[in-house]
Amino acid sequence: SHSINLAVIPGDGIGQEVVAQGLKILSAVLPQDVKLETEEYDFGAKRYHATGETLTDADLDSLKKHDAILLGAIGDPSVPSGVLERGFLLKLRFAFDHHVNLRPSKLLPGVATPLAGQPEIDFVVVREGTEGPYTGNGGTIRKGTPHEVATEVSVNTAFGVERVVRDAFARAQARPRKKLTLVHKNNVLTFAGHLWTNIFNRVAQEFPEVTTDYLHVDAATIFLVTDPARFDVIVTDNLFGDIITDLAAAVSGGIGVAASGNINPSGEFPSMFEPVHGSAPDIAGQGKADPTATVLSVALLLRHLGYETEAARVEEAVAADLTERGDAVRTTDEIGDALAARVAS
Amino acid sequence: SHSINLAVIPGDGIGQEVVAQGLKILSAVLPQDVKLETEEYDFGAKRYHATGETLTDADLDSLKKHDAILLGAIGDPSVPSGVLERGFLLKLRFAFDHHVNLRPSKLLPGVATPLAGQPEIDFVVVREGTEGPYTGNGGTIRKGTPHEVATEVSVNTAFGVERVVRDAFARAQARPRKKLTLVHKNNVLTFAGHLWTNIFNRVAQEFPEVTTDYLHVDAATIFLVTDPARFDVIVTDNLFGDIITDLAAAVSGGIGVAASGNINPSGEFPSMFEPVHGSAPDIAGQGKADPTATVLSVALLLRHLGYETEAARVEEAVAADLTERGDAVRTTDEIGDALAARVAS
Numbered sequence: 001s002h003s004i005n006l007a008v009i010p011g012d013g014i015g016q017e018v019v020a021q022g023l024k025i026l027s028a029v030l031p032q033d034v035k036l037e038t039e040e041y042d043f044g045a046k047r048y049h050a051t052g053e054t055l056t057d058a059d060l061d062s063l064k065k066h067d068a069i070l071l072g073a074i075g076d077p078s079v080p081s082g083v084l085e086r087g088f089l090l091k092l093r094f095a096f097d098h099h100v101n102l103r104p105s106k107l108l109p110g111v112a113t114p115l116a117g118q119p120e121i122d123f124v125v126v127r128e129g130t131e132g133p134y135t136g137n138g139g140t141i142r143k144g145t146p147h148e149v150a151t152e153v154s155v156n157t158a159f160g161v162e163r164v165v166r167d168a169f170a171r172a173q174a175r176p177r178k179k180l181t182l183v184h185k186n187n188v189l190t191f192a193g194h195l196w197t198n199i200f201n202r203v204a205q206e207f208p209e210v211t212t213d214y215l216h217v218d219a220a221t222i223f224l225v226t227d228p229a230r231f232d233v234i235v236t237d238n239l240f241g242d243i244i245t246d247l248a249a250a251v252s253g254g255i256g257v258a259a260s261g262n263i264n265p266s267g268e269f270p271s272m273f274e275p276v277h278g279s280a281p282d283i284a285g286q287g288k289a290d291p292t293a294t295v296l297s298v299a300l301l302l303r304h305l306g307y308e309t310e311a312a313r314v315e316e317a318v319a320a321d322l323t324e325r326g327d328a329v330r331t332t333d334e335i336g337d338a339l340a341a342r343v344a345s
Numbered sequence: 346s347h348s349i350n351l352a353v354i355p356g357d358g359i360g361q362e363v364v365a366q367g368l369k370i371l372s373a374v375l376p377q378d379v380k381l382e383t384e385e386y387d388f389g390a391k392r393y394h395a396t397g398e399t400l401t402d403a404d405l406d407s408l409k410k411h412d413a414i415l416l417g418a419i420g421d422p423s424v425p426s427g428v429l430e431r432g433f434l435l436k437l438r439f440a441f442d443h444h445v446n447l448r449p450s451k452l453l454p455g456v457a458t459p460l461a462g463q464p465e466i467d468f469v470v471v472r473e474g475t476e477g478p479y480t481g482n483g484g485t486i487r488k489g490t491p492h493e494v495a496t497e498v499s500v501n502t503a504f505g506v507e508r509v510v511r512d513a514f515a516r517a518q519a520r521p522r523k524k525l526t527l528v529h530k531n532n533v534l535t536f537a538g539h540l541w542t543n544i545f546n547r548v549a550q551e552f553p554e555v556t557t558d559y560l561h562v563d564a565a566t567i568f569l570v571t572d573p574a575r576f577d578v579i580v581t582d583n584l585f586g587d588i589i590t591d592l593a594a595a596v597s598g599g600i601g602v603a604a605s606g607n608i609n610p611s612g613e614f615p616s617m618f619e620p621v622h623g624s625a626p627d628i629a630g631q632g633k634a635d636p637t638a639t640v641l642s643v644a645l646l647l648r649h650l651g652y653e654t655e656a657a658r659v660e661e662a663v664a665a666d667l668t669e670r671g672d673a674v675r676t677t678d679e680i681g682d683a684l685a686a687r688v689a690s
């Protein structure tokens with residue numbers, strides 16, 4: 001259809017500022033005959049303080065009607081740790097079965113990296129999004145006493161692992177290098193590790209062109225700083241994916257340029273796109289936030305909705321902007337304007 | 346007492362070579378009136394293949410009689426993943442209640458790092474060693490079927506968390522900067538996360554001179570590459586500690602120089618000292634292994650047994666050797682000889 005019905009969740013802190021730029025670029029890049037409708041939602045700390053709500057069933061029903069969701073960032077120090085993360089972010093990922101958490105890392109020429117020697121970095125992490133240690137399984141007994149016991153249960157199913165592994169193989173197959181690395185800790189977490197490894201090895205037989213590789217998560221962090229060029233596609237569990245994608249962002253241009261998609265490949269529920277960074281309350285409202293990660297998330301959103309040409313145009317605009325930006329300090333708005341001008345031309 | 350009764354476990358791969366150098370330096374540095382007795386144990390892949398055994402009750406009884414244990418590396422591709430890790434390494438850590446897993450990271454002048462700009466790195470990670478996701482709790486149902494479910498249970502107790510947090514505060518208190526960072530993921534793993542955070546905050550009140558800090562594990566990996574100078578002492582859970590100490594090793598001179606101690610502070614059981622690296626079967630027997638990590642583990646061993654002067658001498662020898670080594674390629678033996686000469690003089 002020639003319209004996009006988008007749910008917009010600016011959220012907390014810098015979320016407002018970066019989402020505004022994301023929408024600016026989205027409007028600028030879309031063909032004139034595509035109608036962009038947006039509906040803004042007020043989730044986050046403010047609503048939580050006002051109503052005690054994080055994400056209600058009615059909210060989910062309403063969000064469900066959109067083609068996709070663009071999220072800024074959720075989280076504020078005034079809210080106890082875990083309340084918005086579990087009550088909003090993870091609740092939404094689970095409710096909409098966002099099992100493919102897609103996080104590309106590409107170091108562009110001229111972009112600063114903490115690594116010496118400007119290595120080649122161009123890989124994508126496919127992080128499982130609905131299982132592992134993120135399910136909220138577990139509990140606490142004898143809370144607050146010297147005999148407290150707290151457990152966290154990582155839940156892994158053949159169903160959940162196989163679908164994300166298949167998705168990763170298909171992505172690897174479609175890339176020039178066709179290489180897929182499984183990251184886990186199967187020598188210690190042997191129950192989950194063997195499930196992941198066995199399914200990975202079985203599915204590999206259906207993709208004979210894809211070269212496969214296995215790394216323990218600890219070793220993967222070493223290679224991410226000593227030899228990031230070795231990675232093409234990585235598939236991993238929810239927690240390991242959380243950890244290595246922050247590290248991947250750090251080495252490939254910083255958290256200011258790291259995009260992500262929370263994807264429901266079947267299309268049963270809308271997918272959600274968001275920068276990897278958080279709400280950064282310390283710099284909120286000052287025009288200091290880099291909207292690039294949000295703009296790159298808009299590119300992922302466009303690709304997901306079938307606007308491949310437009311997605312590529314946004315990515316090219318960002319690449320050109322990053323490569324040419326030099327040392328100039330620009331405001332959030334200035335970066336957004338520069339990118340909007342590039343995609344429109 | 347003026348004797349050290351040491352259990353020596355060379356293990357697999359390069360373990361043999363590096364342990365030989367460790368013992369060379371230990372003999373060279375000890376005062377003449379200290380009697381060094383060593384007993385070698387044959388744990389690892391060879392014994393497993395010959396007998397099916399990894400670590401028996403009789404082995405544990407025998408190991409228990411020593412003052413300390415020096416381990417090279419355990420692991421070989423001929424043994425299924427997990428068998429030696431769970432059946433030997435983790436079994437020993439749990440049996441001897443090695444709850445303080447000590448991993449210092451110090452980048453010496455002139456030593457190569459993948460990070461640009463030779464940052465200042467001098468911190469120590471206190472990793473919990475007997476709980477968390479490492480307990481082996483969990484299981485598998487419907488194995489090998491499309492309905493398989495595999496779980497891993499992270500077990501965290503007030504007892505286990507408090508003792509390691511106290512140990513870390515005491516270490517921070519004894520260092521010039523007096524700073525302690527808790528690393529966890531308390532916004533997602535809320536049961537375990539709140540236990541860790543609450544105990545950390547409570548114990549902090551007893552150490553008013555120690556500055557405290559909290560980072561999610563994903564954010565910690567970012568700072569380890571963008572601002573490692575911010576860390577002094579880190580305390581964290583078993584799995585997060587595994588991951589960040591490999592990354593810490595990578596940025597501070599590489600896995601070839603990363604030492605560790607598996608410490609039982611009460612002295613009820615002997616503590617074990619080992620390089621962080623593995624058995625590296627691809628380079629085993631070729632004299633290519635860097636014994637520095639093992640030698641630095643010997644320094645931790647000496648300090649643990651009360652030989653502070655000797656520990657410092659070993660560390661100074663390593664620092665001088667690393668700083669002065671230049672680009673020369675040296676064999677395992679040559680590095681060991683150079684270090685032995687330095688500590689003896």
Ligand SMILES: CC(C)[C@H](C(=O)O)[C@@H](O)C(=O)O
Pocket residue numbers: 085086089090242276532533563
């Ligand atoms: C905020 C938190 C729930 C989230 C996660 O751990 O998934 C974040 O770190 C991320 O990576 O998107």
Ligand SMILES: CC(C)[C@H](C(=O)O)[C@@H](O)C(=O)O
Pocket residue numbers: 187188218430431434435587621
């Ligand atoms: C080999 C493995 C059991 C071990 C661990 O995960 O603790 C290793 O990675 C380490 O860090 O000592």
